[in-house]
Amino acid sequence: MRTLPPFQRFLDEHREDVLRFLVASVGRPDADDAFQETFLSALRAYDRLAPDSNLRAWVLTIAHRKALDVHRARERRPLPVADLHERAEPVAGARARDGGGTGGEHWEGVRALPSRQRAVLTLRYAAGLTHAEIAAALGCSTEAARRAASDGLKTLREETTDVVEPT
Amino acid sequence: MSLNPPEIAPGEAAAIAARTAARAADEGIAEVSYALLDAPVGRLVLAATSRGLVRIAYELENGGLDAVLERIARRLSPRIVEAPARLDGARRELQEYFDGERREFGVALDFALAGGGFARRVLHAAIEIPFGATSSYREIAGAAGSPNAYRAAGNALGANPLPIVVPCHRVLASGGGLGGYTGGLERKRLLLGVEGRDAG
Structure with a gap:
């Protein structure tokens, strides 16, 4: 009989994927909290999970919901100007670490897209889920996930001239 | 330029994961915490529940850390995290014992893994x-x-x-x-x- 791996091993195995996804989806300053909330939620539900579950898709689905919470909270409470100044520095620092802005501004563009397009593009290109896994995570059809991805990429391309669609 | 995954610094995810594990243990969301201790008898895996120390395993004699944790996962709960601070008391007492400074252990014990x-x-x-x-x-x-x-x-x-x-x-x-x-x-x-x- 298969059993679930000890939670620590599950955490070690998926921590980088989850962090990459969250940095892309909510930005670096909020990624730390969202990461902790993701894995604490996963831990609460962990021993009710079927041992043959797709653990990677499962934890990224939880991360996606935590990212939605962050975006919803932002919509409810626009950042005061003082906050924006405080936040500007770590974001710029992170971008410098990423190698002078490679992709950083594209993820900023992705963060500004409508909710489903943002979710599909971050799950696809930051987390590497398949369209079928993304459809399951979002509760939509694979076709709808594909369409949202293509709409999102189209918007990005219109806004910036140098985005090449990933293959 | 394409939509590449954001880069993260080496060790960045590990550091956030360690903070998450510590929080999971402190808030009682994890059921078992573990830590490693290098001792004169070789490396020990120490594990504790909220009731007390539940396992001391000679790492090598028991097939390595993963095998020790898998057995605990099967018999107690898979909700196991590495949270060394939760084992500070046990680690200190064992260290003192090996240093010849302790003759009795005061740490609370949980016999959940002992037969009946x-x-x-x-x-x-x-x-x-x-x-x-x-x-x-x-x-x-x-x-x-x-x-x-x-x-x-x-x-x-x-x-x-x-x-x-x-x-x-x-x-x-x-x-x-x-x-x-x-x-x-x-x-x-x-x-x-x-x-x-x-x-x-």
């Missing part, structure tokens, strides 16, 4: 053997209520989930031989040596 009935009584009898003293399998079986069940007593001691702290190394064969040990006879000799007994 007779096996548990055998472990409780072993706890009563003082530092530096020894007993025999027959005596321990007697103290657990069945003087003739010395083989069963040996098996229960061999399956001791909390060696060192439950001092099954102080139980020797009646003829004066070392008997067996869950962590191998070399370690039994070493522990008896820590307690000032020369055991061949």
Whole structure:
């Protein structure tokens, strides 16, 4: 009989994927909290999970919901100007670490897209889920996930001239 | 330029994961916390529940860290995190014991991984053997209520989930031989040596 791996091993195995996804989806300053909330939620539900579950898709689905919470909270409470100044520095620092802005501004563009397009593009290109896994995570059809991805990429391309669609 | 995954610094995810694990343990969301301790008997895996220390495993004798954790996951709960701060008390007491500065352990124990009935009584009898003293399998079986069940007593001691702290190394064969040990006879000799007994 298969059993679930000890939670620590599950955490070690998926921590980088989850962090990459969250940095892309909510930005670096909020990624730390969202990461902790993701894995604490996963831990609460962990021993009710079927041992043959797709653990990677499962934890990224939880991360996606935590990212939605962050975006919803932002919509409810626009950042005061003082906050924006405080936040500007770590974001710029992170971008410098990423190698002078490679992709950083594209993820900023992705963060500004409508909710489903943002979710599909971050799950696809930051987390590497398949369209079928993304459809399951979002509760939509694979076709709808594909369409949202293509709409999102189209918007990005219109806004910036140098985005090449990933293959 | 394409939509590449954001880069993260080496160790960045590991550091956030460690903070998450510590929080999971502190907030009681994890059911088992573990830590490693380098000791003169080799590396030990220490695990605790909210009730107390539940497992001390000789890492190498038990197939490595993953195998130790998998067994705990199957028998107790898969909600296990590495949270060294939760094991600070146990680590300090063991360190003091190996440094010759401690003769008794005060850390709370959880016998959830010990068998029931007779096996548990055998472990409780072993706890009563003082530092530096020894007993025999027959005596321990007697103290657990069945003087003739010395083989069963040996098996229960061999399956001791909390060696060192439950001092099954102080139980020797009646003829004066070392008997067996869950962590191998070399370690039994070493522990008896820590307690000032020369055991061949």
